[in-house]
Amino acid sequence: MEFRLLGQLEVRAGGAEVRIGRRQERLVLAALLLKANETVPPTELIDLIWPDNPPTDAAGAVQVYVSRLRKTGVRVDGTRDGYRVVVEPEAVDLYRFRRSVAEARRTIDPVARSAKLRTALELWRGKPLADLFADAVRTQVLAGVEEERRAAEQDRVDADLAAGLHEALAEELAERVAAEPLREQLVIAWMTALYRSGRKGDALAAYSGLADRLAGEFGLDPAPAVRRLQLAIRRDDPALRLPGTARGGDAVPRELPADISVLVGRDDLLEEARGVLTGTARVYCLWGAAGVGKSALATRIGHLVSADFPDGQLFARLQDVHGAPVPPEVLLGRMLRSLGVAPRAIPASLEERTALFREQTASRRVLVVLDDALHAPDVAHLLPTGPHSAAIITSRRHLPNLTTPALPDATQAIHRQVVPLDANTSQGLLIRLVGRALHDHATLHTLVTGCAGLPLALRIVGARLALSGEDALPALLASQPGSGDSPPVSSRPDTGQGLQLDSLVAGDLAVRSSLDRTVALLDGEGQALFERLSLVGVTEFPSWVAAPLLDCDETTGLAAFERLVDLGLVELVSGRYYKLHDLVRSYSAARLAATGDPSKPRDRYLTAVHRLTALADTQLNHGMTLATHLEVPAQPILPAAEQEITDDPTLWFSRTWQLIGAAAFTALDLGKAELAGQLALRLNGYHVTQELLEPRIELLEAVRDALKDKGPFELYVRTEIALLPAYHRSPRELLSEGTRLLELAIQAKSPYLQVRALVEMSHGARWAGEPELALEHSTEALRLIDQPDGPESMRSVVLRTIASATTDLHDYAAAQEWFEQILQLSVPGSMMEGLDLAILGEIKMELDELDDSEQLLRRAAANFRSVSSYYHLAWPMALLARLAVRRQRTDEAAELVAEVHSWFETLPWSVEIHLRAAEADLAIATGNHEAGREILLATIKKAEDRGDSQFATAYQQILDAHDQAD
Structure with a gap:
């Protein structure tokens, strides 16, 4: 079947249209297809179908609609958490569009890139699903999808500009800007096309039109990128021209981007950089994750020290808008023209251009700012020579091998990591950007936490709230918390709800595109690990998870993790433990959903968790017997992780128990109740030793409910028995529940479980103040143990209950004898x-x-x-x-x-x-x-x-x- 979402909803099979008549069913199908192969909760579907007044049995109605969809041939799976449509991504036009756009963005040639983008955009037949969603709901549900289209259109415009099609674009963009006069990226492209077409006055008039409208309607100035372009046009910046075009005049280059108005939390780096760049080091390297504010910091530093470099400040971005490296010879050509070298005098080869650039800067006081560097060798070509010149470099990865042959021998590059802002600084920045305090402290906390300390995300959220007020919150937030209280500790997989990744777009700023450029720097193995980490379900995890996710050994997996750390995509917490922030993990999950079926790496991962948990449980020495009968999976063998367990199983559990619980819940979602049950029972011993009551009950209850319907029955009864002491019931309730469990154990034909039930009944009798009854239940349990094939592993447990009851009867001599016998066992x-x-x-x-x-x-x-x-x-x-x-x-x-x-x-x-x-x-x-x-x-x-x-x-x-x- 083929599904079309980019216009009115269409379903086709074998070339013929599949008719789905009722609007509600079409709505349900559209909502499921927008999250193809993901589970969508019934509450989300109800809110889409009936945003105001849902009927009393809305969940039942949704179930009916899903049933009707299945009759048309659409495969919809149902789980305890909701519904998911199972479909090949290529069968949905939205996912074909995304694949085509991604392929185009990897294409270096601008003409070919433009052609591929046009092909992708041809899949759009109008407003997506305009026949189904009301405008208010469409804005909430499809804002991200429509933003993808606008981003692809902008990429196509950029490709046409790079291909020299500026004259045709100048006419096309005039109409588009008239339709969307406040879309600043369009205005930037239009101004550039006008300028390259020899229409400098029209380009400046386009800027004035945007500035007047923003000031009149919102009291705002144009974005920094637009202001920078206007200044560049006014001074005929050579960077605006295509390679090979001439530059007139011999003015001193002043190419630093406009400084941002608010920069916080970087005072120590600013102070150090000023000393470095005006001292002996002369090269200051800033590296860090996408969106952490490296470029803004480098720009501020450049402006602070610009007076010390009167012969000019050169600025170059070493990646294009798609994250592809710009060849150093191209950048050298631009910088040489900025320094006044005539185009005809610029040689063709990289070596000759490097030599000429060093000659031109040998006696000048020049500052060079190199933004988004990828490789140290490329950077080396772009460094000035003069003893009084300096360079600022930003990169997403550490460049430890950077050498500076262009500068004096004594020069050593200073490398500093730019880290995310702390929570207090982030909150202060957001309030300053919004211009007022948010009254809802819980919402403010969610926004600050969701931005992960990234100034890029904070600036986007601040810009949207400053422009639209709190009306922007529904689009920004995936879910609004009800209070500022911390959630209870849980084993459930973290859904990463909070900020909507696709909502983090404002003007020419976008978190997704910044992350796209970062991930593009990874090799295939690194990208696969990054995407599959979303399967782990927790924010912190050990390095061994990479081995099953990639189907490799631990050493290879650790090396892949190190590449992710180098780019700031994951954070090294300690030792071999890492952290993936929610905002980045939601992006990781979205990439994984677009790449195909993750079932094989997920199954390998769950098996690895099962084996390691079983090994750790057997070595924890808690002495409990509920899981002793369970087998340990033979594979995969992870020597380093298993050695860590052998060294200290308690420490290993303390670092991974939430990961294990999340794996059990994932197994439940996949219908693997038996695997979830085995994980829960293996984890139960650690839960008991640490009195982790809430997560223990939460997991065991979920497993019990699944096993009750699907079996195996014996495992279900074990789970019930594991739950009973966790509830801390009254003694009378414990007696009653123990009696019920004894009946289930008899039904399961398990002497072991019968003994376990009798032990719980004995506990209840003791705590009720009836030691004689406790002794009676314990004696019956001992009788079962003494039978042929009786559960001998329970003997010490039962003797303990007998001895305890004897103690309660104040027969201390007999109790001593019992306990001395128990200690032998x-x-x-x-x-x-x-x-x-x-x-x-x-x-x-x-x-x-x-x-x-x-x-x-x-x-x-x-x-x-x-x-x-x-x-x-x-x-x-x-x-x-x-x-x-x-x-x-x-x-x-x-x-x-x-x-x-x-x-x-x-x-x-x-x-x-x-x-x-x-x-x-x-x-x-x-x-x-x-x-x-x-x-x-x-x-x-x-x-x-x-x-x-x-x-x-x-x-x-x-x-x-x-x-x-x-």
């Missing part, structure tokens, strides 16, 4: 062994065997420290504090309590329930009896309110013991 150094040691240490303290108690508690603390589980570590630390009070070491007790407090901003209940007893003991031991009683009474009430009878009873016993002592 526990994995040495594991978190589970730590739990056993802590309970046994507490029993020993109750029996007043304080030396043994302290030894056991310190061993337990060491186990918890080994897996960095501070939530669990707080328990033996609190017990050690109580033991120190008993031994009259109150200073030590106070230090232990303070250390636990230092780990948490707010004490979780699982920590508080252990720590309050130590605080009460300490208060009473230091003479503050009333404060100790208040701590205990408050804790008892809180435990009762939560339904934790076991803890309420335990604290009441502590209180009674203190009262008796008094």
Whole structure:
């Protein structure tokens, strides 16, 4: 099937039109095609169809429309998150247009480039989808698409100018400027065409017309690029002419672009540059990412030091508008003409032009500003020779190999990276550009964060808000946040919502085109990695992700990452961990969507995440058994990443747990529920050790819901059991849920899961203050283990519940025997062994065997420290504090309590329930009896309110013991 969006919506199959009669169905199809092969949420479709008053069952209506579309032969897949149309990009005219434009922009010859752009523009049959969208909705939905057309038309005009077709363009552009008088790029092209056609007066009149209209209607001046062109025309700047045209006069060249009015956050570089350029170094190199403000900074520096270079200031851009390098011989020709060399006297070869340029600058005080340099050897040809001359160079990559043979031997180039602005500086710049403060602080925060500290993005947003006020916000923002609060920690893939990339266009400024020129500098491997990084779903990631994404080894992947860092597309965070900002990632995702099917690299990546997560889980030594039966994928083997896991699995998890969670959600979106379930269970152990409750519940619930419908059933029940302790239900609810899960485990015919359910029921009974019932459930679990093929891996877990219930019955001698038996089965150094040691240490303290108690508690603390589980570590630390009070070491007790407090901003209940007893003991031991009683009474009430009878009873016993002592 063929789909046409660039005009009225048309669908054709086999040359014949496919009729889709209802407007709502056509609307749904158009919305899906605009994001072909991407999932579109139902809410987005509802807002497009019924922008004002959606019907009660709008989601059901959308489902009906999708069903009707499928009957016409359109393939629409449905997921829990929405719908996506599955189509080859070449079948949609919009994507053919984009491919053709991209191909044209890679074409160096201007005549061929113009022809390809004309072919692409012929695909447009009118306003896209004008028959479907209301004007207000069209502006919101299709602003970026129409801007692509205007950009392609502008590229075609630029190509015609480069090809020398200025006379024909002067007539064509007169009509277009009359239709769009405020489109400044059109005015620039028209002024250039008029000037090259010998109509200098008309070119200056065109500028005056634009300036008068902007001042009269908006109170604004023309953009800096237009003002620079007007000045260049007035002084007959040779750069305006095509190569080979003559320059008259012998005026001193003053070619610096107009300085911008507001430049912030660069004071240190400005101060250093002035010293460098008027001192001995003489060459100042600025490098950094696209949009970071290198050119504006270089221009400001040039103006600051211009008085020190009375023989002129030369300016040259080393890339054309499409990012292609301008040959150094071409630039040398222009600069030699600017220095007064007659065109006939300029030699043809690069070597001869370089020699002549060095001769011309040998005795002059000239400043050369070279913008957007690509290669150090090309730059070397363009440096002046004189001992009193200097150069400023900007580049998107570091140029460490730049040599300066044209300058004295003592000259060394100074290289400085221009980094993004910090949040406060960005906010200040945006407010100054807008001219007023935004009342909605959440929106201001979103805008500043979305601009990523890039002055280019901030200037575009500022210009649009200054011109249109807050009416521009819907087009700028992909989603408006409801408040300024930070979102909860989540494992879901980050959608990168915030600023709309296609909305970041103002006048002659555009973020996308700046990024286009940067990515064009990458080789194919680097471009592929950059695009596929959007599949990872998080903003920070380790270098090993490159190996499965590119199907290469880790060394090759690391080298590809280094090329991305060199161009500022990704940021090196630390070691081998990188960051891709949301704004750049949305661009990365858009490129990936236009290049074809990403399923193979995505599948390789998910398999790599699965293997590494499984290896890390097996080495974490938490002692939990829910995932022990799961297999570890055999491939791909990533030696460096696996060594990092072996060195410190806890540290590895701390850096990648959100990436793993995002991979699980991606697997769910792809319908791979079993893979998502295995990832969730492998991640569950780390979640538990770090008490990452919200992301743990979020992921397990999503997996459970998917497995409930799709299976496997046994994995579904495991997920349900993993969820149960995460909810922190009341003891009665825990008993009830455990009974339900026991029924599911029996249905799954899994003795292991039956034992797990009985363990949860035993916990519920203990916390409800019924140790006899807890012992009954634990005994039944032990009976299942003792059967042939019973789940032996659960023996230590079940014995622990028996021993704990025995402790609650105050049979400490029997409890000791049980725990000593458990310690023979526990994995040495594991978190589970730590739990056993802590309970046994507490029993020993109750029996007043304080030396043994302290030894056991310190061993337990060491186990918890080994897996960095501070939530669990707080328990033996609190017990050690109580033991120190008993031994009259109150200073030590106070230090232990303070250390636990230092780990948490707010004490979780699982920590508080252990720590309050130590605080009460300490208060009473230091003479503050009333404060100790208040701590205990408050804790008892809180435990009762939560339904934790076991803890309420335990604290009441502590209180009674203190009262008796008094």
